[in-house]
Amino acid sequence: MRCRHCSAQLSHNFLDLGFSPPSNAYLTTEDLTRPEKYYPLKVMVCNQCWLVQTEDYTQADELFDAEYSYFSSTSKSWLDHAENFSKRMIEEMGLCGNSFVIEIASNDGYLLKNFVRENIPCLGIEPTASTAEAAEALGIPVLREFFGEQLGRRLSADGRQADLIVGNNVYAHVPNINDFTCGLKAALRVGGTITLEFPHLMRLIESSQFDTIYHEHFSYLSLSVVDKIFTSCGLRIFDVEKLNTHGGSLRIFGCHADDDRPVRGSVKELIDEEIGNGVKDLRLYQDFQFKVDQIKDNLLTFLIEQKRKNVKVVAYGAAAKGCTLLNYAGVKPDLLPIVFDASISKQNKYLPGSHIPIKAPGELRDMAVDLILILPWNIKEEVIDQLSFVADKGAKFVVAVPEIKILQPS
Template structure:
């Protein structure tokens, strides 16, 4: 196995979570009598460029299929995040009716709706048929394809080069990271800007966020490694922001290497932070495994104690990260009765691996569980506000990461 960026042999294991099914491969009732495909979920770290990565054990077009169930628009906090970003980007870059904006992994149009509302020409790239269809239904031009160098060449012929390319939470999802970044450079106008958002590897390690590991995430990115990847394709980072989303993310602002965008002090500051935290040394990439094991064991012990005490435990948020935790811990419906979720695209289905049923939120009011486990802990504030009514019967919230917390 070789590094997907620099092709160096991979000798070091970062984290081994055993085997698991793809985290977004939700089951229908008719699937329950059939076998599921489980794949190794092991991360390696490159000793040369420090890219943390999982092998492509299943083709990306199978992972991001036409039956994909993640729709961004069902999270109010994510919509607010997108709207705030659009307002900032338009102001900073001076975008207007003469500009062109392209978003890669545009999902159901959750972000481009705010670009379009400002009268700025835009279009999306989205390979999953279910979400692409939803975007078109609200009037967002959407091209159903996987983005890379070849598709970028075709798009520049048909649509021209883009003044702003948005790629939120997609860089980590592409198996051929060099082809993807080469496509970004190809599609970007000479004075244009690319913004990239992705979870910061530094926060994954610091906050023990091992549940963010799943097959759809091919790469786990530090700032310095991402800078090297972009530079290899003629792109330069001129600003960086640290964001609270997904437990701690980065937003990079990049341009062609020869462009005139001035570099902000934040770039050098973050590179220095990573250096002082040890991210340039291989020793940094050891030690997460025992912490993940401890979290798993504490969570499983809590569920078993509840079972023995006759307590009712339910879950909220049928998120991919939750599926990683549940499958690593071996949790099944006998310990977690159901998981409620706001998305009708997930309701009536079953979580991959654990086969726990996904239901509407109304089930929580009906069954009045003693504990509600918040699986997407990054949305804890939003969810505890939404479900505050459980305190009426003495219900409590539970999160497992970075450590077990009951409140």
């Protein structure tokens, strides 16, 4: 396999999670009687440009199909995050009725609805029919396509270049990252701004966040490598911010390479920090497998101990990261009988691989449970608040990454 960015031959492993089904391929009762597709889930690092990437086994249209079940609006904290960002960009950029905003991977309209409310013209680009329909119901125009250079050039030829292009948690999801980035340049108006948010590779490594690795994520990104990719496509990063979302993310601000905006000190500072932490040193990547295996072993040991003590354990959050954790650990319904999730599109289905049934959170009111394993640990405070009625009955909450920890409601 060759690197997705620089085409160098890849030979250095970062993590091998064995075989797993796509993390958002939730199953119906009928699906349980049919064969299930599993793919290798292996991550490698390029020692030339330092892009961390999964091996090529799946196609994007297999992962992001009409039945795609991730709806961004399920999380209130994420909705608040999107609204605050929208207000900020409208104010700072002076966006108005003569402006044009494009969001790539616009999902269910969680972000663009804020621009529609202010009568700012916008366009969502979203290939999954289920989420695109939800966005269109909010009055958001949507192109149901995958984004790349060809689409970017088409938008430009149609006079639809954007003042602001937003891409939240999509950059890691694209198999051809060079083509996607060149598409950004083509679709960006002169003087326009690109903002991308993506999980930060350094936070993944520091906190052993291996459960954020799944087939839908083709790349795991540092600022250093994104800066290289932008430069190769005629773009430039002029600012970066650290965010707490998804366990630690970056928000980058980009523009055309010949734009006269100065590069802020935050960019060099973070690149220097990454290099100082070893992002361009193979030694940083070589002991990650051992740390991950410890987390897996500790989770299995914990669940087996609870079963032997007749402690009732259930899970919350049928999220992709939970699927990675449970499938790598080999957890089945005998150790974790139910996972609860607020997303209606997932309820009464089954987690891929583990086949654990997914139920609505309201059913917890009539159940006696002792422990709730929060799989999307990045929103644990939100989950604890939502399930306060369970805590009132004596249940406790637990997370498994980066270590087993019993949480106390605030």
